[in-house]
Amino acid sequence: MRDESTGPIFVVDDDPNQRMILEHWLSREGYDVVLLESGEACLEALGEELPAAICLDLNMPGFGGMNTLEHVHEHNPILPVIVLTSDDAVDSVVKAMRLGARDYLTKPLDQTKLLTTMANAVEVGRLAMRVSQLEREAEGRGYPGIVGNSAPMKAVFRQLDRLCVSDVTVLIHGESGTGKELIANAIHANGSRARGPFVAVNLAAVPETLMESELFGHEKGAFTGAINRRIGRFEEANKGTLFLDEIGELSPQVQVKLLRVLQERTFQRVGGSAKLSSDFRLVTASHRDLEEEMRQGRFRQDLYFRFAVFELDLPPLRARRDDIPALSRAFVRQLGDGRVENVSTAALQIMMAYDWPGNIRELQNLIQRALVVCNGKEIQPEDFPERMRNAVPASSSVEAPAELAEFNDTTLEDYSRRLVTNALTKHEGNASAAMRELNIGRTRFYRMLKKFGLEGKIEELRQVK
Amino acid sequence: MSLQNNWREQVAPDFQELLPDFLNNLQSESARLARLLQRADFGELARIGHNFKGSAGYFGLTELGQLSRALELHSKAGDKPAVRATIEAWQALLVRLELAPER
Numbered sequence: 001m002r003d004e005s006t007g008p009i010f011v012v013d014d015d016p017n018q019r020m021i022l023e024h025w026l027s028r029e030g031y032d033v034v035l036l037e038s039g040e041a042c043l044e045a046l047g048e049e050l051p052a053a054i055c056l057d058l059n060m061p062g063f064g065g066m067n068t069l070e071h072v073h074e075h076n077p078i079l080p081v082i083v084l085t086s087d088d089a090v091d092s093v094v095k096a097m098r099l100g101a102r103d104y105l106t107k108p109l110d111q112t113k114l115l116t117t118m119a120n121a122v123e124v125g126r127l128a129m130r131v132s133q134l135e136r137e138a139e140g141r142g143y144p145g146i147v148g149n150s151a152p153m154k155a156v157f158r159q160l161d162r163l164c165v166s167d168v169t170v171l172i173h174g175e176s177g178t179g180k181e182l183i184a185n186a187i188h189a190n191g192s193r194a195r196g197p198f199v200a201v202n203l204a205a206v207p208e209t210l211m212e213s214e215l216f217g218h219e220k221g222a223f224t225g226a227i228n229r230r231i232g233r234f235e236e237a238n239k240g241t242l243f244l245d246e247i248g249e250l251s252p253q254v255q256v257k258l259l260r261v262l263q264e265r266t267f268q269r270v271g272g273s274a275k276l277s278s279d280f281r282l283v284t285a286s287h288r289d290l291e292e293e294m295r296q297g298r299f300r301q302d303l304y305f306r307f308a309v310f311e312l313d314l315p316p317l318r319a320r321r322d323d324i325p326a327l328s329r330a331f332v333r334q335l336g337d338g339r340v341e342n343v344s345t346a347a348l349q350i351m352m353a354y355d356w357p358g359n360i361r362e363l364q365n366l367i368q369r370a371l372v373v374c375n376g377k378e379i380q381p382e383d384f385p386e387r388m389r390n391a392v393p394a395s396s397s398v399e400a401p402a403e404l405a406e407f408n409d410t411t412l413e414d415y416s417r418r419l420v421t422n423a424l425t426k427h428e429g430n431a432s433a434a435m436r437e438l439n440i441g442r443t444r445f446y447r448m449l450k451k452f453g454l455e456g457k458i459e460e461l462r463q464v465k
Numbered sequence: 466m467s468l469q470n471n472w473r474e475q476v477a478p479d480f481q482e483l484l485p486d487f488l489n490n491l492q493s494e495s496a497r498l499a500r501l502l503q504r505a506d507f508g509e510l511a512r513i514g515h516n517f518k519g520s521a522g523y524f525g526l527t528e529l530g531q532l533s534r535a536l537e538l539h540s541k542a543g544d545k546p547a548v549r550a551t552i553e554a555w556q557a558l559l560v561r562l563e564l565a566p567e568r
Contacts, residue, residue: 014512016490017520020483059515086515107519111479 006052006126008032009118012042012068013057013084018107022055025111026118027442030450039068046076047282048309050168053080053102053121058092066095073100075167075192078128080121084109133161143186146179147330150322152315156183159312164190171247171307172285174314177361180285181245183314188241193281196240201233204246211254213270216261222271234267237280247307248288248299259303282307317356317363324351327360331367332379340371344378350388417452420445424454429461472562476524487524491517492564498552502545510548511540528558 009031011022016037023033034049036042040063042054054072058065069081080102085093093104102121105114143160146153160183163170170187172180181200188198206214213222217232233242250258261267262282266275284307293299317324328343328351343351347370356362370383381389419438427433435445449455476484494513501510514537521530532555539547559565 015516015519017487017516020486021480021520021523024479024483061512086519108522 006122007050008034008052009122010034010036010042010045010051010054010056012036012039012054012060012065014038014060015057018057018084021109022114025114026055027446028450029115029118030447031118032444032447039063039065039071042068043071046072046167047169050162050166050310051079053082053118053125055082055084055118056101057084058089058096059086066092066099069096069099069101076165077192078125078132078165080125082117082121129161129165132165133158143190146182146186147327148320148323149326150320152320153323156312156314160186160190163187163310163312165192167192167281169281169307169309170283170312171290171310172283172312172314173290174285174287175316175359176287177359178314178316179360180287180314181243183312184241184243184245184283184285187283188243188281191241191281193240196280197237198241198243199233199237199280200243200245202245204249208251208254211251212257215258216267216269217272218270219272222269226271229269232267232269234261234278234280235276238278240280242280242282244282244284246286247284248286248290248293250299252298252300255300255303259300259306262303262306317359321352324348324363327363328367328379331364332371335364335368336371339377340374340379341377342379343367344380346381347379347384350381350384354388413452416448417454420448420452420454421457424457424461429458431458472525480524484524487520488564491529492559495555495559495564498555502548502552505545507540507543507548511537514538514540526562529555532558 009026011019011026011033013019013022014037019035019037023035026033031052034045034051036045039056039060042056043063056065056069056072058069060068065083069083072079072081077100081100083093083096083101083104084107085096085104086107096104102124103117105117143157148154148156164187170184172183174180174183184200185198188194201214203211212218213226213230213232215232215234217230217235218226220226220229266277268275290299290304290308294301294304325343325348328348332340332342351363351366358365366384366388367379369385370379374380374383420434423434423437424431427437431445435442438445440448449457473484480487494517498510498513501513514533514535517533518530518537521527521533532551535551536548536555539551556565
């Protein structure tokens with residue numbers, strides 16, 4: 001069965017018939033398919049979604065297949081690309097394979113060959129990702145500067161592994177002090193844009209009147225005090241990563257401006273007329289619950305979806321208590337002068353019981369304070385403030401609410417299977433009517449049929465009719 | 466060359482579902498051919514030929530595939546008389562397929 005965690009297949013071809021046929025074959029096999037009509041559309045989509053593989057026509061007008069392949073391979077080196085070409089274009093196949101194409105298929109396509117090649121490509125991509133994860137885990141490596149060996153942090157590292165080999169836009173959620181900028185920096189430093197700049201902007205710290213100038217720059221004389229031309233953060237981030245922190249603090253006016261720039265991909269300096277563009281990867285973060293902000297009408301939904309292509313949740317420190325000893329030792333080494341060497345067991349017990357509302361930043365501040373007052377080689381409980389010493393051990397047991405008990409023996413898969421079967425039976429095997437009833441697309445519908453072994457159901461019901 | 470009246474039924478079962486969309490694309494692109502020739506836009510004509518060369522075969526339309534190949538080759542060579550003749554044959558095929566617009 002297909003791994004549900006992998007992304008869709010991008011089909012990039014300027015020929016609508018070819019796109020239609022590829023979608024038909026691939027969706028019946030259970031793949032999610034995204035259809036794109038040009039190389040330009042493919043590159044834009046790569047900033048918005050992480051595919052499992054790309055099916056790319058080489059013969060396209062505009063930016064063309066070959067340039068697209070080169071760009072994809074540069075920013076997503078382990079993403080498998082299968083190129084499609086005419087049977088008389090041997091030279092371009094050779095060039096494409098040199099540029100990093102995983103495989104090639106000649107038109108007219110053969111269904112069996114397409115599906116075999118696609119299955120291989122997706123598997124190779126998945127394995128390449130897994131190998132890099134296992135190598136990192138086997139070497140005990142995390143990401144430089146990020147301390148963590150707990151299960152929640154291992155999950156974060158696995159997501160980082162995927163993000164670092166792509167160019168997708170990322171939205172990081174996490175409470176204050178969980179290390180959002182550190183993670184954004186890791187995405188930059190371990191990706192294809194590492195040689196470019198990492199430009200971080202804390203939007204909460206920029207006065208609204210200066211926001212436009214900060215982000216897009218200004219020309220000399222654009223406003224009182226603009227004595228020189230200034231390059232904005234968007235321009236500064238060219239070829240690198242732009243990290244916008246605290247996007248939940250953006251005013252409605254700035255949200256509109258930002259949305260327009262992200263849609264049009266061009267901007268102007270304040271007081272300038274030239275349309276500028278910048279090639280950057282966008283990573284954003286917020287400590288606020290942006291979905292709640294949207295419900296309250298304080299955050300634009302369209303802007304949220306521009307940011308939230310890939311969402312990464314950073315756990316609060318209380319959810320990764322196993323990391324507290326290692327984090328404490330790291331801070332003692334990093335912040336101390338060598339006089340204090342460690343944290344005592346008694347002090348650690350208190351730290352493990354505390355709930356850390358301020359997360360890692362609070363831990364860091366606590367260690368810094370303790371290092372000042374500590375008289376021995378190890379930090380002791382008395383080096384902590386009074387409120388810490390009185391910390392009550394946090395409860396770890398979580399029980400499901402009683403009203404959900406009836407669902408205990410039923411899986412989501414069971415329910416989905418029943419829904420699909422009911423819809424098909426109700427409409428006597430009419431797939432289109434069943435899709436409408438379930439309010440899902442063709443690709444997803446066929447994928448569910450395959451997953452639940454219901455492929456023969458349509459024919460069976462039609463015969464009964 | 467004669468074409469069986471029931472050619473639609475000969476299309477493989479797997480492709481029946483796609484036939485209406487394919488024919489829509491064929492009709493809309495065919496409607497542009499004469500104008501493109503008038504403008505001598507051989508690049509676009511070659512692209513249309515190239516695209517249908519690749520997809521006609523899936524629907525069992527061998528003759529359309531051959532004409533598409535000819536359209537691509539003659540357009541790439543900038544051979545206007547040959548392109549014109551190919552487009553005439555193409556339109557005649559649409560009539561036989563009962564896809565030509567009513568005059």
